[in-house]
Amino acid sequence: MKFSELTLPTLPRPVKALFIGYLLAVGLGLCVAGMQIMLTHGMADGKSGLSLDDIVYSYYGHRDGSTIESKLNGSMKEMAEPEVRLDIIKWARNGAPESEWEPHFKGVFGQYCVMCHSTMPGIPDFSKYEEVKKLAEVDTGASVPSLTRVSHIHLFGISFIFFFMGLIFCFAVGVPEWLKVLAISTPFVFLIVDVLSWWLTKWSPGFAWLTIIGGVGYSLASTFMWVVSMYQMVIMPCRARESGAQ
Numbered sequence: 001m002k003f004s005e006l007t008l009p010t011l012p013r014p015v016k017a018l019f020i021g022y023l024l025a026v027g028l029g030l031c032v033a034g035m036q037i038m039l040t041h042g043m044a045d046g047k048s049g050l051s052l053d054d055i056v057y058s059y060y061g062h063r064d065g066s067t068i069e070s071k072l073n074g075s076m077k078e079m080a081e082p083e084v085r086l087d088i089i090k091w092a093r094n095g096a097p098e099s100e101w102e103p104h105f106k107g108v109f110g111q112y113c114v115m116c117h118s119t120m121p122g123i124p125d126f127s128k129y130e131e132v133k134k135l136a137e138v139d140t141g142a143s144v145p146s147l148t149r150v151s152h153i154h155l156f157g158i159s160f161i162f163f164f165m166g167l168i169f170c171f172a173v174g175v176p177e178w179l180k181v182l183a184i185s186t187p188f189v190f191l192i193v194d195v196l197s198w199w200l201t202k203w204s205p206g207f208a209w210l211t212i213i214g215g216v217g218y219s220l221a222s223t224f225m226w227v228v229s230m231y232q233m234v235i236m237p238c239r240a241r242e243s244g245a246q
């Protein structure tokens with residue numbers, strides 16, 4: 001049998017079982033991955049659904065102030081007089097130096113915040129400097145070590161998925177060669193764009209849209225290959241058998 005005679009509808013049964021099993025598992029995996037993105041990044045801006053803001057918050061962070069600052073101007077506004085709030089905000093903007101904790105701020109938090117923040121479960125305990133410090137830091141988004149880790153896992157892992165998907169799709173029939181080349185290569189291009197966009201967004205929030213383009217691009221290309229391959233392996237042979245039987 002020549003290579004060009006190997007087509008998805010006529011593949012030997014064992015090879016088909018392997019390919020179909022693989023595509024089913026990978027297809028499910030991609031759906032779960034989509035759900036996971038919605039659940040983790042989708043909620044970054046506090047609203048459900050994935051938006052540009054979510055991507056900016058996840059990779060770039062909230063650089064216009066710490067959590068303490070935004071809370072003291074928000075839901076914690078009533079907890080202290082304006083002068084006290086300003087005092088805390090200034091200290092936080094300075095990086096909340098520990099040298100001023102014992103002599104001054106321990107007392108301030110003790111007077112205004114600790115009656116709740118040390119007794120109520122589920123909210124940070126402000127009798128401890130470390131807990132205050134964590135919320136006084138400006139959120140600069142994903143850290144370089146975590147981006148490095150996620151980037152290499154993504155590049156290696158997803159390349160494997162696309163490699164086998166593309167290999168299976170090579171044996172599709174009736175798809176013009178240019179379209180095959182396009183469908184097989186685009187996921188790799190968009191994968192690289194996607195990973196690159198995280199780093200660019202960490203550097204400047206204006207690149208967040210590239211993340212969406214990358215994600216949508218490789219989802220579309222892989223969905224196309226998945227659907228065509230499954231159709232040709234499962235439905236086409238049945239159709240051929242039916243029409244042959246008539």
Ligand code: HEC
Nearest residue numbers: 067068071072075076079080112113115116117123124135
């Ligand atoms: C009457 C009780 C009470 C007092 C007093 C109080 N808080 Fe809170 N604080 C809460 C509750 C309840 C929440 C959780 C709900 C929310 O985030 O609004 C919270 C949440 C916060 C958060 C967000 C925590 C997080 O993990 O995101 C910050 C920051 C905060 N408070 C700062 C302060 C500071 C600073 C003071 C003192 C000036 C203060 N709070 C005084 C009850 C209190």
